Amino acid sequence: MQGKTADSDSARAAVECDVLVIGAGLVGAGFARALRSSGLRTLLLDAEVPAEPSQDGGDSRIYAISPGSKDFLDQCGAWGRIASERIACVEAMQVFGDAQGAEIIFSAYDCAIPELCYIVEGREIQQALAAANAEPGGPARLFGHSPVALALGEEGVLVDLADGRSIDARLVVGADGMNSWVREMAGMEHSVRAYGQQGVVANFETELGHESIARQWFVSGGVVALLPLPGNRVSLVWSTSDAHAARLLAHEPHDFEHEVATACRHALGAMRLVTLPRSFPLHLLRVAQTVRPRLALLGDAAHVVHPLAGQGLNLGFQDACELARVLRERGPQDDCGDHRLLRRYARARRETVAAMQWTTDGLQRLFATRAYGASWLRNTGLQFTNAIVPLKNILIEHALA
Template identity: 45%
Template sequence: MQQFDLIIVGGGLAGASLATALRDTRLRIALVDNQPPRAAAGWDARIYAISPVNAAFLEAIGAWKHLDASRMAPIRAMQIAGDAGGALAFSAFDTGVSELGWIIESSLMACELWESAKRQGNLTLFCPASPAQLEFRHDAAILQLGDGTVLSAKLLVGADGRDSWVRQAAGLAAINTPYGEKGVVANFSTEKPHRNIAYQWFRDDGVLAYLPLPGNRISIVWSTPDENADALCALAPEQLCDRVAEAGSRILGGLELLTPAVAFPLRLMRVPQTVAPRLALVGDAGHGIHPLSGHGINLGFQDAKELAALLAATQPWQDIGDERLLQRYQRARKEETFLMQTTTDGLRRLFREATPGLRTIRNMGLNLTNGLPFIKNVLVRYALGAL
């Protein structure tokens, strides 16, 4: 049996960032994953909007400076359109910052975090490897891998995604609410420059976002009912380009497909209990939100930051797997996670509801907010992580 202080199951963005954030601690860490990340061929269709507070976290753990700046695009402004004339606009200039966030490929961050983890003197990688059996004893978590290797640690962290094996093996409940929607993602080159503006349209057939990539390129996320998502993915490239351009009011002119459209099912997932004796969940293993806010991985990075700070501050005599200690992590993350889940779910419901008169009211709300600089500043400062 190999002894560690901490076992992290899942080497994705949340798990790898947690490991890297603990690089200068006394903790002996095991990181388990079934395969290392791979750089995308061309442009990765899976992208994230990284808030400034999480860019600062990535900088603090040494990853940000190694990211390829030529593959990252700053967001200078954001324009939101309702489904009946409502509009809301944010700009970095008006807020007094240089950018509202950055659009970055998932694989770009994943590969850099993985390389950082591989260089850590206090970390042992088990990859390729998969968890097979999990047992919690009063003084340790015991994890057996598929090849028979047995690991022991004071604390085990589940960072293995929304269908978390760890969460299920530990018996922690997850309340899933399917949306009956899929998120369609694809990348395009554009006829007109996007000027680093992110666009979002609340439409009758879902929510469409244009997110700027370097050069005249964008990535889209179209959250739409299952049937429409499947129909979009079945279109020929030229038809898809025309459909996406038309849905975006041809604001960037014609489009040319760079990566095929891919759809993934959407659901709200609440996990009432994200810690237990010798166990903590981070990232998508502990929560799931609608992608219209782009906050999913931002929540995951903040999970990693909070848990890393808690563990790094412990004394050698403290038990890092003590549930009383881990409850501090759960309390610290509960409010932001609940707020983002409730807000994104509420917005989705508001713009999917067909009640007579509601369309007018919700679009008036966008226009009213757009005319109130103080309220706009509060909203954007929260998105930036400045509140």
């Protein structure tokens, strides 16, 4: 069944595997590829069929990829497949508070590293991972098929598909996003809090060059980020209230461009839209346990964080890297669905994920509130952090992972 697509006859007969990965988003696709040298027969299942590459002005779903995630994609054989002219390197990051002079600057030069992170369109990463997974030795793939029932047994896990087929696996991995079907079917305890905000995204051409600097402004009730893209282009991520997001999306292009340029204090001069603006609801999701006997959760199925630090996908790639490592390093006799093995993965990820949830949630609250004293606290906090080099270095270490 290895390396076959959904339509091949042998994939149709593929009802047995060691690891069934449900969800072929960026995290699931990366994880499936990372299992290549594990000796485990892997099946990657997704309810959707991947969209055909389009020739428009670019994907407005972009990601800040940390150096750690770049290394992971490299090991997956995906990074080298992304054309270098579609990758923008970030050499510095400027974060502005909502008071004069409240600013923090992180620079790659100060950290003695070439780049702080890389900005890449989501579809470029997805296509690179798909190409890597299609190579001989990659996972079997079954796309456009929905699972309808999941039964966790002592010896294995059985997943029924809507078309009547069943998949028999030793381990099921839920990489099926925030509304994870796997998590729901297993009845795993979790909490979701809607921020009452949307992430409004769009790409622009700008009058002035971005100089490889990512810029972020904490403005009244939200956060605006302009991330450098190749050439004189930038990508907007504006986290703002549901009501304001609806107003923004209802604007004519000219009014939208003007409001964004004003929020960004005209740092890059005039701005011209090159993609349609879109919005995504923002949530905080916490899961009590990310593993069960014969089951593990990865990526947004296991945690969702506010995008103000651009770390959700990076956390997901770290999950994928860690679970693949634990499975690769299991003893030759070990069962890949063994709870003790899976708990190693859960333990290794717990602290990092909790710290990111705590930090992004805390920052979101601090900058969303209009409470007395909060403005002083957040702006003084930025100035203070900017002045204390060891503190800045700790923040950078986390962002680079």
